[in-house]
Amino acid sequence: MRFLLRTSYGQDIRLFPFGGAPALWTGLALWAAIVGGLNVASLPLVREGWLALAAGYALVFGLVLSRWGGAAFWYGLLGVAVIVAPMLVGTYFVGQLTFVFVYAIAGVGLVILLGLAGQISLGHAAFFACGAYVAAILNAEGWDILVSLPAAVLVSAVLGVVIGLPALRMTGIYLGFATYAFAFIVEEILARWDSVTNGTLGIAVGSPVLGYESWGWQAVLETEVELYFLALALFVGTLVVGLNVQRSPTGRAMMAIRDSETAAASMGVNLAVTKTTAFALSAAMAGLAGALYGHVLHFISPEQFTILLSINLLVMMIVGGLGAMHGAVFGAVFLVMMPQAISALKGAMPPAEGLPEVLAFLVSLPSAPGFEAGIYGLIIILFIIFEPMGLHGLWLKVKTWFRLFPLYKKGMFKRQKSYMASERNR
């Protein structure tokens, strides 16, 4: 966590000239621009008009990167890679990448809530579900994404404020429990409110639509590639918002709260407002991710949004690393790749017949029903014990090792332990 801010305040202002409060406006403007570009690309004339889209992206990336200094080249390369990726790989892989972006959007929200503000939420599935259902229902009513996605984001954010309200009165673990109680109730409502959500049967979600027939133009984003670019666009927008928040006074206030509420309050940080902001932002991003998730999967039902999803999202952050936005992406890649890796492992196992009993048992392990969860658990334990900053921390270590080459010291990333941090005897 100590590596969170490697820049001074002056540098921050240079990197993110948009400041704190306007961060949201920046994000919205960027989002509108990107969706606008997507819209042009989706018109029947230039339906597969890659160039227009790529140019739009290059512009956005360029704008952001022009202020980034040394890392600009590598991030630029990454930007080019994600733009050309759909041309190079098959549709299946494009779909997987789309899910990476979807989870990464939620991840950015979790970095803000957990990493910056230090608030635990075991209820993110509720926001995710809320976004998915709002977007799906508006889509079914014939609204386009320019309406349905902001609505999904807004409703989730309002829900986030509602969940954040208890945060005004409670701290730490109590808050975590309040969020998960809330998530259970939301899940139950989704399962019981038949007239709107079709209960446990779930609803089919249409493809995202842009424009209206009555306007004379309408584009249905139905191919894998179009969804990919939609998710990418929204992810970049979310990331910009997230980075801005992180550097802004609001983000710094969140970090102050994370490190010591008492100290933060003494410095004039409004605990209630800051915590609620963190919840609202995080919920909004989870809602956006949920909306996309529904559109990509084309089907949603309450059982996709149980406590297990909340826990999966937390696992994602543990593996990715909470210290920086990179963690959200690393974690999302992990979350998407993990089931693939496990099924590959299952396929790679030789048949059990004819082997000695012990070996046969070991070979049959990956096909056991609880195997996947067990592997997740093991990964969590190992990461927390050996690499609490996650994959991002690992990457930082590697980078530092090379930068300092012969001078790297082992204790450089040693964690500080704190005892007696009791919530009861303060």
Added chain:
Amino acid sequence: MERVFAALWRLLVAAALLGFVAPPVLAALGLVSGADLVNYLQQVVSGAALGCVYALVALGIVLIYKATETINFAQGELMMLGAFLCFTFVAILGLPFWAGALLGIGACAVLGMATDRIVVRPVVGQPAFAIVMVTLGFGFVARSLASVIPGWGTDTHTIVTPFANQIVALGPVVISQDHAAIIVATALLCGLLYLFFTHTKLGLAMQAASQNQLAAYYMGIPVKTVFTMIWGVSAGVAAIAGLMLAPIAFVHTQMGMIIFKAFPAAVLGGFGSIPGAIVGGLVIGIVEALAGFYLPEGFKDVAAYVVLLVVLLLKPEGIFGHVRKKKV
């Protein structure tokens, strides 16, 4: 504002107590028929029995939290393992019930100590979130392991208790002996734990460590060992809870999910208060049973969480909690 919340809280407690004792009074006045009263009492008793199980799981969580500031998300899995161990000794190895149960409880306690030593100890001193996740991870692993152990697997099993299929009649209210045994055993266990914490050297050491780790260490208490012991006690309590749950639910790998009811119980009572955990468990169990009987379908599952949210909002530190906020 605080005053309004406090007043609302007192109002809520008064209303809840009034609602709870109203049916017998109304029945005595002849306003409610006898059959309705019996139904009501029946629900209260079976709710209390399930509530006792919640309470014991919550008690395990609270014991560990109070002493070590660790929130153990694997308590449900410890309970599951405890139940499976008892099942192994009683049903698979064919030992007499009481011997098998004792062995199972002991084995589970050892398992709890091992968990502390291997999984939790390396993370002590890290932020609370890290510890929550590490116990969560351990829970996943435990569930997964239980499902591949030969003889355990993903099937449901039963432990036949000496009380199976018998009933106790208290006037017109009929209680199955399993339910009665749960309530009696919980009461006994609470008494035992009370004596343990107030009259034995180890119990006093545990109390000291939970109040102030550093001071306890300076007074010559081996804090780390004491923490391991607490994990053992807590896992033993979990095994008892599992053993009691076995006759009314089944023994299976998903039974650890009960933790999502035990947490509201623990929080309700004020996380870190032992009587609070018991009261919280009883409240959750009874509210759930009554909601299941009198309210439309669906309310039973969320009743615990609605109660939790309301209590947290009005009295964030729980019924018996001691969280003091620093004034800035």
